[in-house]
Amino acid sequence: MNVVQYTLSGSTIALHIRRTAKKNIIIRAHRSGGLQLSIPPWLTGKQLTEWLDAHTSLLQKALSRAHFPDTKTLPEHIWFMGRHCRIAVHSEPDLFFDAAATTFRLPEQYDTARQRLLLRSYLFQEATAVLLPKLAAHSRKLQLYPAKTALSRAGSFWGVCRSTGGIRLNWRLIGAPEYVQDYVCRHELCHLVHPNHSTGFWKMLRRCTPYTDSAAAWLKAHGKELFLLD
Numbered sequence: 710m711n712v713v714q715y716t717l718s719g720s721t722i723a724l725h726i727r728r729t730a731k732k733n734i735i736i737r738a739h740r741s742g743g744l745q746l747s748i749p750p751w752l753t754g755k756q757l758t759e760w761l762d763a764h765t766s767l768l769q770k771a772l773s774r775a776h777f778p779d780t781k782t783l784p785e786h787i788w789f790m791g792r793h794c795r796i797a798v799h800s801e802p803d804l805f806f807d808a809a810a811t812t813f814r815l816p817e818q819y820d821t822a823r824q825r826l827l828l829r830s831y832l833f834q835e836a837t838a839v840l841l842p843k844l845a846a847h848s849r850k851l852q853l854y855p856a857k858t859a860l861s862r863a864g865s866f867w868g869v870c871r872s873t874g875g876i877r878l879n880w881r882l883i884g885a886p887e888y889v890q891d892y893v894c895r896h897e898l899c900h901l902v903h904p905n906h907s908t909g910f911w912k913m914l915r916r917c918t919p920y921t922d923s924a925a926a927w928l929k930a931h932g933k934e935l936f937l938l939d
């Protein structure tokens with residue numbers, strides 16, 4: 710990715726330029742407010758500048774979409790199991806997680822909304838497969854059994870524990886590293902003994918979860934980035 714400044718009708722905009730295997734130039738609004746351009750591998754800088762100067766109305770139009778809500782764009786990266794994964798496209802009709810390249814590949818023929826949906830439902834499925842069994846394993850280890858367990862779609866908390874409602878974990882924790890997921894599971898399980906964040910609660914949690922501080926620090930640093938798809 711190469712970022713260049715371009716002057717359009719007197720104002721400077723950032724162009725995020727990416728070379729792809731495609732034959733033509735594709736312009737999209739970039740979430741930073743500038744534009745994202747996918748250009749063919751053979752296009753020279755001079756040819757690109759000429760093309761841009763000849764297509765300013767196209768640029769204006771794409772730019773006017775830049776202020777659409779973020780649900781219309783795809784993030785460039787997304788967290789998955791603590792890995793900062795790139796998002797790219799491919800010509801296949803389905804999502805593919807390329808673990809070696811830490812890249813999610815989405816069908817290029819889908820529009821952004823559909824790509825988002827596909828990625829989101831993949832991650833939600835992974836969350837179901839990973840987080841609830843993990844919670845059950847910690848529950849057995851600590852011999853603390855919640856009434857029920859479920860995933861939550863809340864926008865404001867990582868986990869919640871109620872004596873009757875049981876424990877709900879935010880599905881977006883699928884983005885976090887495993888030790889962070891472990892920490893949230895144990896945090897909520899300890900609430901079965903200590904409902905509040907009392908000294909006794911932290912003492913118990915730190916005793917069974919020595920990595921409490923680093924896990925909490927990870928969530929503080931990256932927690933917001935786990936919400937990019939909502």
Ligand SMILES: [Zn+2]
Pocket residue numbers: 896900906
């Ligand atoms: Zn708590």
